[in-house]
Amino acid sequence: MAHGIQPLVTLSHYELPYSLIERFNGWASRELIDIFFNYAKTVIDRYHDRVKYWLTFNENNLGWSDMGTMLSTSMLKGFTGTQAEIKTDVQDRVNALHYQFVAAAKTIAYVHENYPDVKMGNMDCFILTYPLTCDPADELANQKSMRMSNWYASDVQARGKYPRYAKALWKEWGAEPDIQPGDEEILAAGKIDFYSFSYYMSNTVTTHADAETTAGNMSMGGKNPYLEATDWGWQIDPQGLRWSLNEIYDRYEIPLMVVENGMGAFDEVVIEDGVERIHDPYRIEYLRKHVKCMGEAIEDGVDLIGYTWWGPIDVVSAGTGEMRKRYGFIYVDKHDDGTGDLHRARKDSFFYYQKVIASNGEDLD
Numbered sequence: 001m002a003h004g005i006q007p008l009v010t011l012s013h014y015e016l017p018y019s020l021i022e023r024f025n026g027w028a029s030r031e032l033i034d035i036f037f038n039y040a041k042t043v044i045d046r047y048h049d050r051v052k053y054w055l056t057f058n059e060n061n062l063g064w065s066d067m068g069t070m071l072s073t074s075m076l077k078g079f080t081g082t083q084a085e086i087k088t089d090v091q092d093r094v095n096a097l098h099y100q101f102v103a104a105a106k107t108i109a110y111v112h113e114n115y116p117d118v119k120m121g122n123m124d125c126f127i128l129t130y131p132l133t134c135d136p137a138d139e140l141a142n143q144k145s146m147r148m149s150n151w152y153a154s155d156v157q158a159r160g161k162y163p164r165y166a167k168a169l170w171k172e173w174g175a176e177p178d179i180q181p182g183d184e185e186i187l188a189a190g191k192i193d194f195y196s197f198s199y200y201m202s203n204t205v206t207t208h209a210d211a212e213t214t215a216g217n218m219s220m221g222g223k224n225p226y227l228e229a230t231d232w233g234w235q236i237d238p239q240g241l242r243w244s245l246n247e248i249y250d251r252y253e254i255p256l257m258v259v260e261n262g263m264g265a266f267d268e269v270v271i272e273d274g275v276e277r278i279h280d281p282y283r284i285e286y287l288r289k290h291v292k293c294m295g296e297a298i299e300d301g302v303d304l305i306g307y308t309w310w311g312p313i314d315v316v317s318a319g320t321g322e323m324r325k326r327y328g329f330i331y332v333d334k335h336d337d338g339t340g341d342l343h344r345a346r347k348d349s350f351f352y353y354q355k356v357i358a359s360n361g362e363d364l365d
Helices: 018-024 031-047 070-077 090-114 136-159 166-173 183-189 238-252 281-300 348-358
Strands: 008-012 053-057 119-121 128-131 195-198 202-205 213-215 220-222 256-260 269-272 275-278 304-307 330-332 344-346
Touching: 008 031, 018 031, 031 090, 053 090, 090 119, 090 136, 090 166, 090 183, 128 136, 128 238, 136 166, 136 195, 136 202, 136 238, 195 238, 238 256, 238 281, 275 344, 281 304, 281 348
Parallel strands: 008 053, 053 119, 128 202, 195 256, 256 304
Antiparallel strands: 202 220, 213 220, 269 275, 330 344
């Protein structure tokens, strides 16, 4: 705060105390609604004077959009235990997401009543998809994909109720959320103040079995011939970020934040004049293009109030469990075989991001 930095705190980022898994089967139980609320209330009561922006659950839209993935499992039970301990029942997932909606809305309503200067947001993984072809079947498939991956979760959190198409999805899944008396009123009373999301890539949807595919951390679809991809097959699409910002803002008309954006890449350390250097022009170019498109979205009329990169420092990739998949502006000397002494070195992108921040995104050269 003293240095002009506004903190942004996420209350739950995939973690869950293991005792809650053992006692209640994680978020498959309604018991966790009040447990989370009491936790959130305690934290916000203590820090509301220092933190004015809060997120409830990280990327909880992934909890059911791709059944059986590691990330959807983490939404239900956290990054704890073993895969053998974790059920992947569709009904559990639908209930778990509903319980998180209710817990988040209950928390938000409490904050609105007690701390009107504090703002509460969601955090969705925005998985932008395009129809691969102009086949109307691809268009319909893409519409369904966007509803399942993105709009289902954010419609509830931003509009305070389930969307009209939810019943058709529940029928298809053979599972409906455990909506108890009072839940709908809680959802209506606890709408988010701003929408935040992660954006890394776009993908395509097709009904054609012969389409060439590509893979990302959270999705797989048809390869887009107009886009380049990272070393891990994530299709780089800065213009897709501009499209997403416009589409989200048109839908909800509340302030937006991009709270994760970045690229995993192989980085090479070179010694120049006795100093470690990491030249990462690919990361700088990714950042430059995405910030430029965010500026264009603002010119389009989007109320974009924040941007944070994932992540400022190299960490083990949650998606692949690798250190070699590096995201940071700061290099960490640790490797997949366990070697390395953890010392740090600033990459070229560190200095570029420093300049971008200092100019509030105006100096991108």
